[in-house]
């Protein structure tokens with residue numbers, strides 16, 4: 001590992017080969033099903049299912065995506081790990097990303113899409129479409145490959 005970025009006196013260690021910060025993983029809970037259930041309780045307790053139809057949830061989610069974009073707007077390129085961001089900016093981002101996730105999960109529920117299983121199926125398709133051996137180091141779209 002190499003100390004590449006200094007963040008308020010603390011070095012962020014990154015992998016020598018990939019250049020990516022080491023050891024970042026999510027905690028395993030709550031699961032997506034936990035999030036679905038907690039949001040369903042939140043909505044039920046407020047009698048808000050009358051507002052939470054698929055189209056409204058989609059618009060709410062897109063609005064929250066806009067709020068995420070606002071945090072990055074005018075900053076130019078931002079390095080992985082957001083080394084120049086304050087704690088309060090990071091927390092704001094965490095809130096906005098969570099809003100996107102909460103609405104996404106409820107949208108999937110209201111559309112009867114089993115999101116974790118759908119993600120597995122879609123990733124299998126992505127692997128077929130973009131075999132690692134064929135596309136190594138290239139970001140071209142799959143339609144641009146000749147064979």
Ligand SMILES: Nc1ccn([C@H]2C[C@H](O)[C@@H](COP(=O)(O)OP(=O)(O)OP(=O)(O)O)O2)c(=O)n1
Pocket residue numbers: 048051067098099102103
């Ligand atoms: N009808 C609603 C309103 C809110 N929420 C929940 C889901 C989101 O996580 C969060 C969104 O709340 P706001 O609409 O108040 O949006 P923000 O939290 O982003 O506030 P602001 O727009 O002031 O930044 O609350 C919800 O489920 N259904």
